[in-house]
Amino acid sequence: xxxxxxxxxxxxxxxxxxxxxxxxxxxxxxxxxxxxxxxxxxxxxxxxxxxxxxxxxxxxxxxxxxxxxxxxxxxxxxxxxxxxxxxxxxxxxxxxxxxxxxxxxxxxxxxxxxxxxxxxxxxxxxxxxxxxxxxxxxxxxxxxxxxxxxxxxxxxxxxxxxxxxxxxxxxxxxxxxxxxxxxxxxxxxxxxxxxxxxxxxxxxxxxxxxxxxxxxxxxxxxxxxxxxxxxxxxxxxxxxxxxxxxxxxxxxxxxxxxxxxxxxxxxxxxxxxxxxxxxxxxxxxxxxxxxxxxxxxxxxxxxxxxxxxxxxxxxxxxxxxxxxxxxxxxxxxxxxx
Amino acid sequence: xxxxxxxxxxxxxxxxxxxxxxxxxxxxxxxxxxxxxxxxxxxxxxxxxxxxxxxxxxxxxxxxxxxxxxxxxxxxxxxxxxxxxxxxxxxxxxxxxxxxxxxxxxxxxxxxxxxxxxxxxxxxxxxxxxxxxxxxxxxxxxxxxxxxxxxxxxxxxxxxxxxxxxxxxxxxxxxxxxxxxxxxxxxxxxxxxxxxxxxxxxxxxxxxxxxxxxxxxxxxxxxxxxxxxxxxxxxxxxxxxxxxxxxxxxxxxxxxxxxxxxxxxxxxxxxxxxxxxxxxxxxxxxxxxxxxxxxxxxxxxxxxxxxxxxxxxxxxxxxxxxxxxxxxxxxxxxxxxxxxxxxxxxxx
Numbered sequence: 001x002x003x004x005x006x007x008x009x010x011x012x013x014x015x016x017x018x019x020x021x022x023x024x025x026x027x028x029x030x031x032x033x034x035x036x037x038x039x040x041x042x043x044x045x046x047x048x049x050x051x052x053x054x055x056x057x058x059x060x061x062x063x064x065x066x067x068x069x070x071x072x073x074x075x076x077x078x079x080x081x082x083x084x085x086x087x088x089x090x091x092x093x094x095x096x097x098x099x100x101x102x103x104x105x106x107x108x109x110x111x112x113x114x115x116x117x118x119x120x121x122x123x124x125x126x127x128x129x130x131x132x133x134x135x136x137x138x139x140x141x142x143x144x145x146x147x148x149x150x151x152x153x154x155x156x157x158x159x160x161x162x163x164x165x166x167x168x169x170x171x172x173x174x175x176x177x178x179x180x181x182x183x184x185x186x187x188x189x190x191x192x193x194x195x196x197x198x199x200x201x202x203x204x205x206x207x208x209x210x211x212x213x214x215x216x217x218x219x220x221x222x223x224x225x226x227x228x229x230x231x232x233x234x235x236x237x238x239x240x241x242x243x244x245x246x247x248x249x250x251x252x253x254x255x256x257x258x259x260x261x262x263x264x265x266x267x268x269x270x271x272x273x274x275x276x277x278x279x280x281x282x283x284x285x286x287x288x289x290x291x292x293x294x295x296x297x298x299x300x301x302x303x304x305x306x307x308x309x310x311x312x313x314x315x316x317x318x319x320x321x322x323x324x325x326x327x328x329x330x331x332x333x334x335x336x337x
Numbered sequence: 338x339x340x341x342x343x344x345x346x347x348x349x350x351x352x353x354x355x356x357x358x359x360x361x362x363x364x365x366x367x368x369x370x371x372x373x374x375x376x377x378x379x380x381x382x383x384x385x386x387x388x389x390x391x392x393x394x395x396x397x398x399x400x401x402x403x404x405x406x407x408x409x410x411x412x413x414x415x416x417x418x419x420x421x422x423x424x425x426x427x428x429x430x431x432x433x434x435x436x437x438x439x440x441x442x443x444x445x446x447x448x449x450x451x452x453x454x455x456x457x458x459x460x461x462x463x464x465x466x467x468x469x470x471x472x473x474x475x476x477x478x479x480x481x482x483x484x485x486x487x488x489x490x491x492x493x494x495x496x497x498x499x500x501x502x503x504x505x506x507x508x509x510x511x512x513x514x515x516x517x518x519x520x521x522x523x524x525x526x527x528x529x530x531x532x533x534x535x536x537x538x539x540x541x542x543x544x545x546x547x548x549x550x551x552x553x554x555x556x557x558x559x560x561x562x563x564x565x566x567x568x569x570x571x572x573x574x575x576x577x578x579x580x581x582x583x584x585x586x587x588x589x590x591x592x593x594x595x596x597x598x599x600x601x602x603x604x605x606x607x608x609x610x611x612x613x614x615x616x617x618x619x620x621x622x623x624x625x626x627x628x629x630x631x632x633x634x635x636x637x638x639x640x641x642x643x644x645x646x647x648x649x650x651x652x653x654x655x656x657x658x659x660x661x662x663x664x665x666x667x668x669x670x671x672x673x674x675x676x677x678x679x680x681x682x683x684x685x
Contacts, residue, residue, distance in 0.1 A: 054447050054450075112654065112658065115658060116657075116658075119661070120386070121446060121447065122386060122388055122446075123657060123661065125388065125447070125450065126573065126577060126653075126657045127654060127657045127658070129570060129573065129653075130574075130577075130650050130651075130653035130654040130657055131650070131654060132650075133570075133574075133646050133647075133649065133650030133653060134647055134650035134651055134654065136646070137644055137646040137647035137650060138647060140644070141644055141647065260566075260567065264454075264458060264566075267451060267454070268455070271448075271451050271455075275447065305466055306466050307462040307463060307465060307466030310458075310462045311459055311462040311463055314455050314458045314459040314462065315459055317451070317452075317455040318440075318452060318455040318456055318459065321444065321448060321451065321452040321455065322440055322443075322452075325443070325444050325448055
């Protein structure tokens with residue numbers, strides 16, 4: 001009897017979970033989470049794939065993007081701005097954030113990381129970890145100087161979100177928020193853009209060649225160092241745009257702790273996919289996003305344990321590392337494993 | 338010894354300067370227990386190059402064991418002597434280290450750092466949301482004694498922590514060098530897995546002990562100050578500044594770290610730069626406008642007050658770039674031997 005009660009409750013919840021409308025909702029939410037994860041982790045995986053640098057400052061760059069993008073939106077959007085204009089300003093903010101963060105990323109690579117390429121890889125982890133401390137504290141100083149709470153979400157930036165994105169829509173019994181759809185669109189566009197860059201452009205070819213064998217690429221007369229700088233800038237730019245998108249998402253929001261909140265999932269996604277493969281990262285983002293959404297549903301409806309989604313994600317990380325250390329799509333040699 | 342010296346310095350003619358510069362006695366204790374943790378972190382990360390980014394797990398496990406035992410939530414008498422709890426905390430950490438290490442040492446480099454980070458975050462999230470720990474597990478648990486019972490008293494002082502540091506200091510020298518000499522044997526085909534695991538367990542033991550001391554001294558524990566991955570980051574900071582790959586280095590690194598933090602701490606947290614400047618600078622100077630209506634007082638409050646992390650981070654970056662061997666490592670390079678040996682040679 002004592003065992004039967006939780007079992008019945010579990011089967012009951014499972015029945016609810018497997019209803020088509022619930023499943024469709026979970027999958028849509030999962031896709032929106034996957035889009036965010038792909039954007040957060042995409043830049044990290046590009047940088048690691050080419051240079052073997054695990055960038056601990058990646059989360060801080062995302063956080064900078066959230067604040068900077070939020071600032072553009074707060075300055076541009078007024079009470080009377082219509083929804084379409086707000087979305088247009090969002091894309092203006094995308095350009096600004098991408099440019100600024102790419103500049104910052106490029107400067108970091110040239111100034112700080114370049115001297116470390118001939119040291120053991122652990123020093124790059126150490127250095128970027130130090131950079132994180134500096135960037136986070138600098139953000140905290142600036143943010144509190146303007147009278148904002150560094151640890152709570154920036155409400156003014158959240159407030160610039162156009163009304164249609166806050167509303168939720170219903171198709172055939174499946175309800176989905178406008179924001180989730182918007183996130184899926186932006187995420188898919190980013191993934192497509194990076195994919196196109198890597199596979200359809202000459203520069204992308206050089207990047208892939210450099211990831212494969214940087215010495216050989218250098219021998220062919222290509223200045224790999226310049227490519228390193230470009231890719232670091234690109235990765236930082238993508239991180240910034242991801243931050244901008246998060247500034248509109250009430251689950252995340254622009255805040256200083258966003259740096260470590262995004263860094264950990266980014267690591268998880270990159271490692272699960274296989275360090276340095278962009279394709280693997282996209283698939284891993286889908287996996288993690290869908291698992292996260294399912295576990296969130298279970299937590300809300302059946303299991304009284306709020307850490308369930310996060311804990312499951314880290315368990316997947318550990319499991320993948322145990323079973324297939326190079327990740328789902330990784331090549332064994334990348335990363336000096 | 339330190340409390341006496343501190344009292345002497347503060348009451349001396351340069352008392353105001355001493356109050357501003359010297360860490361308080363409580364801070365000094367914190368330096369020692371966290372220094373012990375940082376040393377245990379460096380023991381595995383600095384010596385072997387296996388960056389144990391989940392080291393906070395062992396520290397947190399030790400800390401939680403003490404608090405839970407004191408609250409009567411473990412199958413132990415709640416007034417178990419503190420020394421016994423310290424040992425139990427160490428042993429718990431050893432068990433965890435063996436389990437985590439057995440899986441993780443199949444990997445190396447970045448992957449090792451990531452799998453240990455993964456394990457520690459699983460445990461962090463679990464404890465953070467486990468209502469067995471306390472009624473609001475996110476804020477952690479304090480030592481309140483078992484339901485209505487007497488609240489246990491722990492006697493943690495500088496001497497106790499100091500003795501433990503000496504004990505770990507004894508581990509240096511031949512034992513450690515010998516152990517890690519064995520690690521290089523993997524290149525010629527020996528199985529070093531067991532030695533790595535043993536080193537990880539030893540390191541975990543001292544991290545657990547440090548966590549127990551931390552909880553005993555603070556009389557409370559929260560997930561964010563014990564199990565979170567940034568706690569391992571603090572140990573990393575101390576190790577880099579003090580000397581990566583030296584056992585005593587991280588303790589000096591932590592001392593430096595805490596001193597800077599306290600020097601730039603928020604108002605009301607003991608001595609430090611801010612009250613000193615407020616007391617010494619004239620009202621005219623404080624109200625001087627630097628630019629755009631920003632007064633000196635506001636500038637101090639904005640750029641110095643409680644923002645030690647910024648300057649420590651800059652320093653950390655500078656150390657990684659220019660002083661990779663850290664304070665102690667560089668000094669040892671300079672004198673060509675460990676400091677104690679060099680000093681005794683000079684005196685002879």
